[in-house]
Amino acid sequence: MRVLIIDDEEDTREIAKMSLSLLGGLDVIEAENGAHGIEVASKERPDVILLDMMMPIMDGPSTLEALRTNEATQNIPVIFLTAKAMTTEIEKLKRMGATGVLTKPFDPTTLAQQVQAILEA
């Protein structure tokens, strides 16, 4: 399973990548912002996208919107990875078409399991 991580923080991307690949055994590709993420996604067609909320240039929700309007990416599940874990926002994101929401800071030992749990749900 290939996971695309879109996050402007290089360190976060790195940790997430290591968690998912080293501990979860998943393939991980990265993008450093929304626009780049859309590009990678449409090219690489990952199985799931982990999307950061707050990013410069193009933030998470805008990116999700763009992904959903793009034919190549519209069916790829998107899981938000956010530091703003307010209940109302989670509801909002889900209504926007997010498959799930994971909060930062995440537990690297269980991240892969959590992603899989969301996808299976």
Added chain:
Amino acid sequence: MLDANFRFNLKIVHKGAILVLVPLLFELVFLAVLTELLHRAEVEVQRQVRSKAIISQANTLSKLFYDAGVAMGGYSITKSPLFSDRYDKIVRQIPQDLAELKKLVGDNPKQQTILENLQKITVTGLKILGEAKAAIDDNRVDVAQFRARHMYKEIRSLADKLQDELRGLTEDERRIEAESPEKQNRSRTILKLFLVAGVVFNILIAFVLLWFFTRSIKNRLDVMTDNSFRLARGQALNPPVGGGDEISHLDGVFHSMADALMEAARKERAVIDNAVDVICSIDMDGKFVACNPACYENWQYSQEELLGKRFIEIIAPQDISETIKSVRAVRAEKGNMQFDNRVRRKDGTEISVSWSAYWSEKERAMFCVAHDITERKLAEEAIRASEQRIRTIINHMIVGLVIVNQDGFIESMNPAAEGIFGYKAEEIVGRHLLALFGDSKFFSEHNENDTMAFMETLFNQALNRIGEFDCIKKNGEDFPVELSLSELKTHEGERYMANVLDVSERREVERLKKEFVSTVSHELRTPLTSIRGSLTLLSVGAMGKLPDQAQKVVGIAERNTIRLIGLINDILDIEKLEAGKLDMVFDNSPMMDILERSEQSVQTFAANNGVKLEIMPSDAVVYADGDRIVQVIVNLLSNAIKFSPRDGTVTVVTENAAGFVQVRVIDRGRGIPEKFKKLLFQRFQQVEASDAKKKGGTGLGLAICKGIIEQHGGQIGVESEEGKGSTFWFRIPPARTDSTLVVTGAKDQIVS
């Protein structure tokens, strides 16, 4: 003047009766005596008449007897029937006369005896005469003559006897007859005397009684008349008149009345003397003629100083002309009039006085009551100042005030409200409150249905509480306000006061704060994500096995990072809870789902601590924010696990309790000392100071739980016995039948 009779306490009625009855009694006695005297005179006259009759009758009888003898003599000689007839006639006549005489004699016993003898004599005589006549008729003249001679003697003696008897009979009568005129005369004299004496006596009695009653009634009436004059002059009354009749009663009543009048006058005097207000009268010349003692207290002038003083002299110079006008008006006016002025007291200070004056044409004087209203004036002044102060406050307050009537039409607004809405008060007064609201874009302030519906919404959302609304300025600009409506009970009726606060700026600040919190949380979490991730990856050996020392150090770093993350999360939560901004999404949520999610969250932690979780199944459905309840249960479970001994069990029971759904988290740990129970739900409170270090945790968990449960309208608590374990419980409302999604945040706080 105290007569013996007064001791009988006769009433006037009785006295009047005596006055009439005593002479009447005398009259009656007089009449009776008079009647008796008359009767006696009458009897005397009758007796005289009878005596005359008896004498006459006796003489007649005597003559008849002689006549009978003569007739018989004649017959014996002549045998003439002429004599015979005469004789027969006389013989017939004699008994008749006897009977007549008997009748006249009546029941006089002496005369009756005489009459009986007379009768016997007569019978004997008539018998002899009868025998003589028989002999004559038989022609036995000789015998007859013989007999006649003999008989004549007998007759003769009989006749004499008869004469004697008759004399005896008439003797008394004659005496009576002789005595009678004298007797009658005496009787008449007595009668006359009696008549005169009676009349005189009667008159005398009448006068005595009259004198006596006049004395007892008139004198006392005079006393009473005098009393009435005394009462009018206010002098002491005469002592009470004696007696027990109507006059003395009237006198008693008069005395009581006088006492009552005196008492009333005394009270009136006392009232006037003790009155706080000055009560005075002022004559035609404007001078004081009477005044009560209050003048000293009020004006510092004694009564003596004031009497004779001109009224105008005590009036403050600046009020004199007005006062003169007022006094003229009082004199022109028939009734009572009031006017205010200032009185200059003896010491020169001035006081405000309200005069109530009345001009009496009869007394040619003005009667006044002067009431000191200085304090009232001062109070009025204070009220005016206070009103001015309030007016100033209202005019300078930041909050906009809009006063509307019951239907919502604007009556006034303060400058702040003018500033907020951009209207001048005079532009907006009379229009409906709706005109100031964004709703006026869709509804008309001129449509009654619209304004009524609008007011209803306004009452529902802002009456005695703060509601948020979108308002519109005169220039059409929209802006948010906080508005609260309160009822104003004024003397003109019910009004509503709208307190309006333009919250545009605050909204902006709030937005910025929200952004700041969000940014801070993001900014803090981003590096922590990397740190925590790195440490975890290291500690789980993702980078290869670490030397033991390194493993230990990385473990310490990881644990503390996790603790730091928890602290940041908790601090953000508690800030939001306290600001009432912890977002919650209420819905009907099955408890089983919540319990399962909670269990999943703590499974690893429980396993690591060697604690067994025992979640009792439940089919309860609650009206709650599921995620927040999960947060609470996870918190309680984490605590329970932390404080449970290895191989211990933590049990979760869900049940119904008093209309709520109650969740109990039961551990068999060390329990909580009594003194900590209350503190437990406060911030940064832990049973032991070392717990935070030993067991981890921020000390905020239970405070957050309490905030969340309370925001659900529920309760949270703990029961514990030291050494035996603790049971944390909370109660939240069960599912609603009219299930609607409700999002709560900072809105609609009720103003207490």
